[in-house]
Amino acid sequence: MATIVPSYLEDYVHPVIITSELSAQPFLDYTGSSEFFAPALRYDGSSSERNARELAEQARALDADVIVAIGAGKLADTAKNVAEILDLDLIIVPTLACACAAYSPYSVDYDDEHRFLGVPVHPRNSIALLVDSSLIARAGADKLVGGIGDTIAKWYESAPVFDQASDLTVFDRLAYHSAHLIHDMLLEESEPALEAVRAGDYDNELVRTLINTIIGLAGTVGGFGGVRARESGAHSVHDGLTHVAGSAATMHGEKVAYSVLVQLLVEGKESEVQALLPFYATIGLPHSWRQMNLEFTDGNLQTVADFAAAPDSPFHAAVPGVTPAQIIEAMRTLETLA
Template identity: 30%
Template structure:
């Protein structure tokens, strides 16, 4: 039995359905809430506010605060200070992944419960107990903040998710696809075959892959048409929740080379900042598969990548060729990530460098 396995299953209450946001008051009464801080973004907030206004009434004192667009240490401390100064006893985050991460981190600093109302199906951030940290200028800190608390609720309405940009949905599809490819080689090892939570993790990761490959094309078409179909519901819920379970059932066996590459280029190259999290992870999936020597799997995925306009190489992103110094910084960043070394492979800076170059050559041929 693995003694250091961290299991953080998910929010204490989850609902994804029509009018689900009307259930928020029930949760707030459970926590005997008096003063609420609602943290929100800009564009998505205009669409989400009517949903929240319908749910919340004069029973609570509510303060609204717009965040600066990044989950940074400075912003986390700023929000925590607002919480303390206003004697807030519950925070609600309304927005995308970075906002969900910020609300988790700030609520952790302030030691109060929080709830999340996602407005995008772009990643599993609302479901997880970690925050991906960025600098105030948008570059990655290359650090994750893990906490031992999760949301009191994750509640949202498919109509709200449907009304988001399709590009974010596609990025969420790519980020979710990574759940299988990052954990496959690790969890197929015999030593993990009798680990119940890791096998639950593997089952959830397989569900992510199969749903994405079988239903994402139809889900995207329906989203573009404004149709809340079964496929759209399946795929969006897989992105928001089931992908979060993959991490929850075995935290440290979740994000390996694909996310390590995302973190490395996000921390090193300001040119990649316009790309969404899932778009960068999409390239990271190919890097991981190249590291494992699974070129045939890359071939199988190329048609999907072309259809969804996902980047297959750093050349397509526009940052390769690069200087030797820049490449060395990226490779060192990846090699310093301990989770990359969970892969049952020989991994060092030379191998990581060769893999990057080989992938660029393979995709460009």
């Protein structure tokens, strides 16, 4: 799939690529090319509105009529912002499966210190999403672990929100069942899929299924379920963690996976946390601040809890009236379980 990207550009005259230093060479190596098929701009890794505006000006100067994003989740989010600024079509070629960003119609924006700012929803999505699982798998099993962490949250974040609703539409129900299917598949198939990647079996069917689950199937949860299914407790805690010094070194999905456990403890579901811990240990997801190389201090805990329990936080959709004190207690309890 990655080798035929130019065939999707026949209706355009001036395609412009947005990629990164980390994604460019793996894509060229995989496709057997020495250079890109169109002018290539480099994003700076920030997933910021500032960088999106800068790239939009550069693309405008090249008379771009379509944007081609080649890279991971933050790059895809940046490219979605650029495409909206310029009102252009967008084609996305993911090089990692760390989240469903390539599928979703929204971006996650950060400031220049990698602190969470917001989630703008775009009026339209990409016109093509080209997922080449063999290319993605070559990035290594550790990158997929982050994707598993972000994706398993689909069930734990959406289920309590749906369970409290009395007006579920047929699309809500589809999102609910999709999230449950994702949960079951990840628990059963993640470990053998990761083993296949470590063995260099990049075309393994389990590997393809895992990647399609992280990018595509996960995207359908928020796609069909809307705001109820996109985020609640775990992503609120994640977003708070981005305000802690050093958190940018931990992958998005790893922080989300940790935050799932915090949400479950706030809900009073310690038995579910205990059931998940062996799975986390097996595939390498963090369940403590130490594993994320973060300082477990009163100040840092307060920073995360205040952000996650803010009045406009989606955590309230899962646990109405959640307080910073509850979140701090959950984080302290989790350290004792880990």
